[in-house]
Structures are given as structure tokens and as C-alpha cells.
Amino acid sequence: MTRQVHAVVLLAVVAVLTPAPGAADTVDATEGGGGAAAAGPGVTLPAGALRVGQRVLVGLDGWPAGTVQIEVCGNAARRGALDCATGAATHGQVPPAGRATLPVLLAAPPVACPCVLRVRTPTGTAAAVADLTLAGVTAPAVAPTAPAELTLVALRAVDRSGPRGWFGLPGELAVRITLHNPGPQDITDPAFQLTVGPPGRARTIVAAPALGSIAAGQTREYHVGVPTDAAPFGRYEVDGRIAVPGRPLAFTVSAARRPWGLPVAATVLTAALLLGRRGGRTARPPHSRQAAPAPGGA
Template identity: 35%
Template sequence: MSRPALAARFAVTVGAILVLGLAGGATAGARAEPVVAVDQTEVALGEELAVRLAGWAPGTVLVELCGNGAHRGSIDCAVGTGATAAVRADGSGSVALTLSMPPSGCPCVVRVRPVLSGATVTVPVVVRGVPVQPAPPAGRVPTALAATGVRVAASGSSWASIFGGPAHRTVTVTLSNPGQAPVAEPRLRLTSGRPGRTDVIVPAPGIELLEPGQRRTFDLPVTFGAPTWGRYAVRGELLGADQPAVFYAHTYSYPWGLLVLPAFAIGLAMRRRWRRVG
């Protein structure tokens, strides 16, 4: 690493320590506002960012990298690769966050929020490798898309999944245009897999023009390939607007039939043995 880079990183770290020291020096009678400090303000995807906390209520907090300034909450954040940090009794804590691509483009922030309830704090960071969302031209009404009412239900024959075969699910979601301008060609991108690793492409239907305030509900068939065991996720990304939408659906499949069959076979064998003995 070059000397200028080392000097810049040293300056950021010293500044973070000073900020955290000031926050930690608040009187016990009035807890300081929650403070978040990072050891770098410019990083690249895949790198680790040291995040330090001060003035937080004791407990557990979630730390995530978000795009779009986290203006829409979790749908802008890489929730699958976030980190958790334990806040000590003195309000301090620390964690290393590995940066992965957020659902939305930059401006990017590190978002820290309590698991249960409390204030959310964000810190801006420049992340190399994450595209910057273009601002809409002056005079043009920004377009927006939204996804609500997400739910999952079993579909098709469930016999195969009982024994570890493919699991069929239907994801129902309502897509809408909450903006003030029509969205001409919205595109739906679907992927499935394990939570945090949804890398299997799922065929998605085409979507026609969405006028302002218009809603459409879709039933999306998804199949998880064999052998199925445990929890699964579906990630949907609705593109084609200045403010895209991201949604998640979670389900599970356990091959309990593989446990029942041996028990049934053992019971049948014992019954035959008892008959011979009798």
C-alpha cells in the first residue's frame, strides 16, 4: 500500500477513534446518540470494513451495506451478507463487515440498526464496483415500482419432496406503480436458492405497461431441485424505473418421509417377529 493511502487510512482511523471517544465520554445520566465509525471511507466489493460503535443500547445490532442511501430500508440493503455485532454494557461494539453487492446502486451507506427496536444510523461510504444510480433528468417525473403482499405456498405434487425430491412452490406478489409517471417496460428478474445465495435463475413473466397507481398480482411457480432439505429463498427484482423494487420470499422443505420409512420398516419387522414368537 502506498504512503498516501496509508496516511489517509490512518487519518480516518484516528478520526473514528476521536469520535468514539467523545461519544463514550457522555455522562451516564444521558446516553449519547448512537455513533457509527468506519475505518475506511472508500472500499471495494469483497473487502472488509471495520465498523465501530459507541453510545448504543446494550444488545445486538445488524450491520449492512445498502445502496440508494438506504432510503427504502431493507430492500436497498445486502441483508443476506450483513453482520451482527454485540453491544456491550458501555454502549460500544465492533464488527468486520464483508462488502457484497447491494440490491440498489450507490450512493452507498453502512446501515446499523438494533435487532429489536431503536434508532437506525447510516454512514456514507464509496464502494468501488457498485454502479451509481443515475439521477433523473431535470424536469422529468421520476418513475417508481413497488412489490407488496409477498407470500409462498406449496404447489403441485408434494410426494417427491417428502422423500427429498424437487419441491414446488408458488410465490404470490403484487407489483405496483406508486409513482406519478407510467413505467413502460418493467422487467422482473427472479432467482432462487439458499438464503443469501439465490443464484439459480427462475423464468419470470413479462409485464405490460404499469400506469400510476396500477397494481397487478402474479403467481410465480418456483422449483427447488433435489435433494431438498432445509430453508430456501426466492429473490425478485423489479427493474425499469428510477426506483426499482426488490422482494424476498422464504420457504423450507424437509424430507420427513425418509425418517418415517425406516421407522415403519422397523415396526413391521418387529410385528412379524412377535407373530413368529407367539
């Protein structure tokens, strides 16, 4: 009797753990590649081999509200837009909840697989890819390319503190940075660090903006406001570092602060004090002298 009970329990456990027939399999991906859905945007698409020209439902989760672009890429999208069927991309809207299911027509990528489905926002600040087993791709393979890099085209910093800066109060430096992507692949939102301080001692960390996506061959210009502390005459230095994979870009730029309002105010105050003293002396009445009595007077 005991053996029969054990057999019944074992069969029940197996029935629970065995998936139901016909249950749909999916492939999940999060930002930066595959893996279980976690923090950050995720992509879900049907598992198994798919074909060029097939329409599938793609699930999105954890995305910012707004427009997303979905495209099929070959070469694992290593070179960005050059590897993707951007002209046949699907555009859709993600509601504030961050979840959406969008129909996507699987276009043929311009280069051979390994293929991925790439999803990103227009600025490239949110992106994710999912591995895609795609049949019917006849595009040529791609030779290995050089690592991504950015070049610095122009760099300038100007004191924009305005009237506050005239008197040495906290202000702002306007830094203009022009970057060029000479490589054959897109560079998407590389880490950007900024510090500010006196020359050689720029250790105060300031918030750096997101650089977004810099496409292959593209040149982009950025205007960054860097806050400064109260300071007398002197120079400020801004150090930056852009962490491009394999080839980080570092730069330094400085700008002079000339709070000429301080010496002008000191000059005006000194002149006012001198005029006040001079006016006081002029207004003082002369000392009166008592007339001496005439000799022999009564």
C-alpha cells in the first residue's frame, strides 16, 4: 500500500513540472544582450527559427514612454545602423506603463547573421537586443572592423556667469564639445564624466549629460553648463572623459573668470569715502577770535 502511495505522489509531481502541450516558448532579452528580464528595457519574441517576411508579435517591458524603433540586424549589430535594415524598421508607441506588444515584419538584414532584433528609442538612451534565428538571409558576411572610437573636433569653455560673476559669486561655464565618429559602427550613449576646479585640481564632480547615439560618420555638438563656486580672479579647468569601449577619450579645457565688479566697487567706495572726508573739512566753521581791548580803555 505504501509503495502505491509513493507512486501516486511521484506521478503528481511529474505532472506539475511537465509543461502543458503546445505551450508557447519565448526568448527574452534585456539591455546589452540576453538574460532574464531585470532592471532596464526588455524584449520578448517567439522562440525558434523564423523567416524573412514573417510577421511576429514583439513584447516590450520596462521601456520609457514614447516612440521606439524595431529593426532586424545582421552581424549581431556590431556596427550599429550599418548592420540593420533601418529602412524597413517598425516604429511604435510605448504607453506610460512601459509595456507594449507590437507587430513586426521581419525584414532581411543588409549583412549575414548572426542576427538580432534591435529595439531603441530615437535618441538611443534606451536600447536592447534579442537573439534572432532567421532563415532566408542571403546577405554577404562582414569582415571584422576596428574598435569604436570618437575624435574631438572642437572644444571651448566660456564664463557665462553674468552679473553674479562680476562680483565673484557662484556662476557657470558654458562648455561646447564637438565630437565625430569616424568608425563604421554607431556609438550609443557612452559613459561621460566631468570634473571642475582650479587648474591641476579639477576634482569636483558635476553632472554630465547623456550623449545619446552618435551614428557612424556623424558629427555632433554638445553644449554643457558647468557650475562654478565663488572665486576671485583666476582660471577654472574642466576635465572630461568619455568611456568609448577600448578607446576612451579624455580632454581638458579652461576658462578665465574676471569679476571686474569687485575692483570697480572698491574704487567707487574709496572715492566716496575721500569725497566725504573732503566735504566734511570744507563745511567746518572757522575758529572765532575774541578782540583784544584797546589800551587805556575804560
